[in-house]
Amino acid sequence: MAFKLYNAPQSTCSQRVRFVLNAKQLPFAEVKLNLLEGDQLKPDYLKLNPNGVVPTLDHDGAVVIDSTVITEYLDEVSPATSFTPESPVARAHMRALMHFIDEMPAAAVRVPTFNLAFLPSFQKMSREDFIAHAESKPIRREFLLAMGQTGFPKAEMDNALGRLRRAYERMEAEIEKSGGPWLLGKDISLADVAVMPALVRMHDLGMAHQWQDLPRVTKWFDNIRAQPAYTPTYYHGSLLSERFPHLREAIKQPT
Numbered sequence: 001m002a003f004k005l006y007n008a009p010q011s012t013c014s015q016r017v018r019f020v021l022n023a024k025q026l027p028f029a030e031v032k033l034n035l036l037e038g039d040q041l042k043p044d045y046l047k048l049n050p051n052g053v054v055p056t057l058d059h060d061g062a063v064v065i066d067s068t069v070i071t072e073y074l075d076e077v078s079p080a081t082s083f084t085p086e087s088p089v090a091r092a093h094m095r096a097l098m099h100f101i102d103e104m105p106a107a108a109v110r111v112p113t114f115n116l117a118f119l120p121s122f123q124k125m126s127r128e129d130f131i132a133h134a135e136s137k138p139i140r141r142e143f144l145l146a147m148g149q150t151g152f153p154k155a156e157m158d159n160a161l162g163r164l165r166r167a168y169e170r171m172e173a174e175i176e177k178s179g180g181p182w183l184l185g186k187d188i189s190l191a192d193v194a195v196m197p198a199l200v201r202m203h204d205l206g207m208a209h210q211w212q213d214l215p216r217v218t219k220w221f222d223n224i225r226a227q228p229a230y231t232p233t234y235y236h237g238s239l240l241s242e243r244f245p246h247l248r249e250a251i252k253q254p255t
């Protein structure tokens with residue numbers, strides 16, 4: 001089985017897939033796209049992924065897109081070290097959580113990410129170039145136009161942080177209900193992998209204090225960072241603070 005992953009080091013969706021590949025010890029070739037330079041919008045890439053986003057997995061020539069779909073696909077083609085529970089009811093619960101995660105924390109985390117990390121790059125563009133860049137995006141056009149070159153306003157940031165907070169609270173409740181230490185109980189699942197990058201991102205942006213009062217989430221965060229697959233997934237350059245010097249200056253990094 002030959003895997004080629006089109007992705008970006010700092011992309012949260014890519015990090016989900018790298019984590020599963022690493023956990024399953026599946027060797028993969030990595031094609032790194034520069035998202036700020038628009039590699040994901042080039043015609044050849046759009047043929048693979050018409051959404052113009054990463055990640056995209058090529059498995060022996062079969063193309064699979066969308067990170068949660070890719071992680072489920074990997075669990076099906078390589079079922080050893082499974083991330084999917086046995087019972088259909090538990091599987092349904094895991095998938096429902098993955099939908100919640102995509103709708104809430106994974107979507108909300110884009111607002112602080114773009115405002116704090118990517119905005120300076122967009123501010124360097126002329127108005128015309130910025131509009132043309134935004135309009136070339138198949139699924140993120142409106143998001144970028146809403147951010148504009150001045151960034152999302154405070155109300156929008158507060159909404160995103162509120163949505164993230166509700167997601168941490170949901171995690172706390174799920175872990176309590178399942179008995180932990182993972183969302184579904186004693187075994188790590190694709191739902192844990194799906195939410196991991198949002199918390200890693202918020203930690204990297206200096207906002208881990210948002211779940212400090214939630215003991216189960218705090219422990220969950222320590223546990224996921226202690227997984228053997230974590231370090232190869234977050235190789236140097238995967239954190240925004242490693243890539244953007246202006247962030248290192250702006251944020252007092254927690255340990």
Ligand SMILES: N[C@@H](CCC(=O)N[C@@H](CS)C(=O)NCC(=O)O)C(=O)O
Pocket residue numbers: 011012013014035040052053054055065066067068137140
């Ligand atoms: N639902 C998709 C979303 C993918 C996505 O939003 N990818 C981001 C990086 S995490 C991206 O490629 N952004 C490029 C852009 O905004 O132009 C998935 O989970 O794969």
